[in-house]
Structure formats: C-alpha cells, structure tokens
Amino acid sequence: MNMELEPVQKPEFYPFIESIPNVIECNCVTGNYSMLMKVAFPSTIELDGFIGQLQHFGKTQTQIVFSTPVAGFYLVSFLIDQADITVLQCSMPAAGEA
Numbered sequence: 001m002n003m004e005l006e007p008v009q010k011p012e013f014y015p016f017i018e019s020i021p022n023v024i025e026c027n028c029v030t031g032n033y034s035m036l037m038k039v040a041f042p043s044t045i046e047l048d049g050f051i052g053q054l055q056h057f058g059k060t061q062t063q064i065v066f067s068t069p070v071a072g073f074y075l076v077s078f079l080i081d082q083a084d085i086t087v088l089q090c091s092m093p094a095a096g097e098a
Contacts, residue, residue, distance in 0.1 A: 001036070001037045001038070001039055001051075001054075001060060001061070001062045001063070002032075002033035002035065002036055002037075002060065002061040002062075003033055003034065003035040003037065003054055003057065003058055003059065003060045003061075004032075004033055004034055004035075004058040004059045004060075005034045005035050005057055005058050006058065009057050009058070012057075013035075013057050016053075016057075017037070020039075020050065022039050022040055022041050022046075022050065023037055023038075023039050024037075024038040024039060024040055025037060025038040033061065047062070
C-alpha cells in the first residue's frame with residue numbers, strides 16, 4: 001500500500017499508524033509516494049475501512065498480493081552472509097509468508 005504524506009503530517013501520522021495492529025511494516029520512501037506499507041486484514045471490508053482512515057492523511061494506492069512466487073528473506077540474514085560471518089541460527093520465512 002502506498003500513500004502520499006506531507007512532512008507536516010508526520011507527527012500526527014506516525015502515532016496513528018503505530019497504533020494499528022494490522023500494519024506489518026511502514027516505510028518512508030522516495031518516488032511518487034512517500035510511504036510504503038505492508039498490511040494484513042482478514043477481509044476487504046476491514047481493509048476498506050482502514051483505507052478510509054488513511055485518506056484523512058493523503059492519497060493512497062493499494063495492491064493486493066495474490067501469490068508469492070519468490071519468498072523474501074530477512075535483510076539481517078543477507079548482510080551476515082555477505083560479511084562471511086558464522087551464524088548459529090538464521091531464520092527465513094516459509095514460502096507464502098513474505
């Protein structure tokens with residue numbers, strides 16, 4: 001989910017978005033939109049309600065994931081591998097969890 005957010009709205013937006021348990025990630029990004037969020041809702045009705053709340057802050061764009069042909073991995077695991085450091089345990093999400 002993408003959102004345009006004016007910098008002056010960040011002090012109000014950040015506490016709001018932190019209070020929503022369905023928000024998995026919220027990132028400040030460059031490009032046409034200023035925020036990139038990963039959210040999970042049990043129904044499109046609940047997602048629609050959340051989008052309505054977000055639109056108080058700015059324009060939104062939503063994408064729904066149908067499948068995950070390539071599962072991601074945690075950045076820390078990648079950085080450790082690149083540094084050639086021995087790791088006792090390294091967790092990666094199972095296919096479909098990313």
